[in-house]
Every structure is written in C-alpha cells, then in structure tokens.
Amino acid sequence: MPENQSKEENPILTKTVAEAFASSDRAANRIILMGAPTWVKGMIHRLHILGVAEVGMWSPILPTRQPGEAIALLVHPRRENRD
Incomplete structure (x- = not known):
C-alpha cells in the first residue's frame, strides 16, 4: 500500500462493494x-x-481494514417466479 494512502482507503475493495450493492435493472x-481468509475461501x-x-x-477475496480479515461478495440475479 502506498505510504500516502491511509489504511482505511482501499479503492479496490470500495469499488467491489459499491458494485455489489449498486442498483441495477434486475433484482x-x-x-x-467476512472472516479469516482461509475461512472465507473454505x-x-x-x-x-x-x-x-x-x-x-x-469476487476476489480481499483484505478488510482489520488485520487477518478478508471479504468476498457474491451477487446473484433473482429468477422470475415461475408459478
């Protein structure tokens, strides 16, 4: 991480989280x-x-602000009801 970038700023993680929660045309x-990287992978x-x-x-498994913690996201489009 560059020295001038604070530990709280992770543009990759911020972008990934933002994309995961962004509004889209589909629900x-x-x-x-979130947890230890080995737990998340498992x-x-x-x-x-x-x-x-x-x-x-x-998403890729990315580090969070907490040492030894990682996050991964899954966004799955909902299927239309087929009653």
Missing part, C-alpha cells in the same frame, strides 16, 4: 463472507459443494 440476492468451496454458487461467481 439480485447478495451474500457477503466457505466459498463449501457453498459450491452445496450447490449454492460456483466458485468463479464470487
């Missing part, structure tokens, strides 16, 4: 995982095994 479900793989989401659908 979407969102899942946020949970992404467990959710894949359970059929929740493909591993490649998640």
